[in-house]
Amino acid sequence: MTIKERREREKEEMRELILSAANDIITAEGFDKLSIRKIAKKIEYSPSIIYHYFNDKEEILNNVMQRGYKKIVTAVSLTKVKGDSPEERLVEMTKNYIKAALDMPEEFIAAQLNQSEIALKHTSSLFKGASKEKPALAALYNCLKEIYKDKKVDANTVELTAQMIAVSTLGLIIKLIIEKDIGDKQRQKLIEYFSEEIVLRIVNEKGII
Structure with missing residues (x-):
């Protein structure tokens, strides 16, 4: 696997982790309670990391x-x-x-x-x-x-x-x-x-x- 392929796989894995966490929060608390901060806390990363993979909460919601x-x-x-x-x-x-x-x-x-x-x-x-x-x-x-x-x-x-x-x-x-x-x-x-x-x-x- 090339470095580029490895990076793409890691990127997809992180996106999947973020979307899975967002879906769990939505299921438990509803759409209105979802926030970047809650997602970050759930996956144990800083909020800034999430913005590296998604533009904003709306993009995450649309993907979910x-x-x-x-x-x-x-x-x-x-x-x-x-x-x-x-x-x-x-x-x-x-x-x-x-x-x-x-x-x-x-x-x-x-x-x-x-x-x-x-x-x-x-x-x-x-x-x-x-x-x-x-x-x-x-x-x-x-x-x-x-x-x-x-x-x-x-x-x-x-x-x-x-x-x-x-x-x-x-x-x-x-x-x-x-x-x-x-x-x-x-x-x-x-x-x-x-x-x-x-x-x-x-x-x-x-x-x-």
Whole structure:
């Protein structure tokens, strides 16, 4: 390994250490409580060292949010590789999204319930045109478009349907995270019923398909 390669690896390791510490603080205390000083204390370095790797707290927050959102997008996008019908992919997509969120409950809650401008930059999905800007919503939108391909459904209705499914799924996830003691069997039943029945009912509303 060359000196340059070693330095790059050390740089990435330090960035990872900083982001991991920031994520731990956010999970435990919330976005608003994060500070450069707290990160420095947690990793046992001086605050000035952190500024060597990140411009400011906002850049750290953006990186933390991007990492979390990437997990969700990856979980949803993986559904594309399956050769099922679009309805089956929609069901699988919903299950994958829920599983990915439940695998990082504290991080998910901290991000989704935060109203800061930085958090909303990544989590907002109800504005008009969101399906063109948000990868996870875009995957859902495109699946719905395929379901509706032989129906007279305009793009705005497709997007609204995608948004309603996303919001409904978010509500279930939050309740599953909060109500921790319902048992694995009941949790799985709820996820399956929601994904296989409720989501398709939203799609089928008013006899669209």
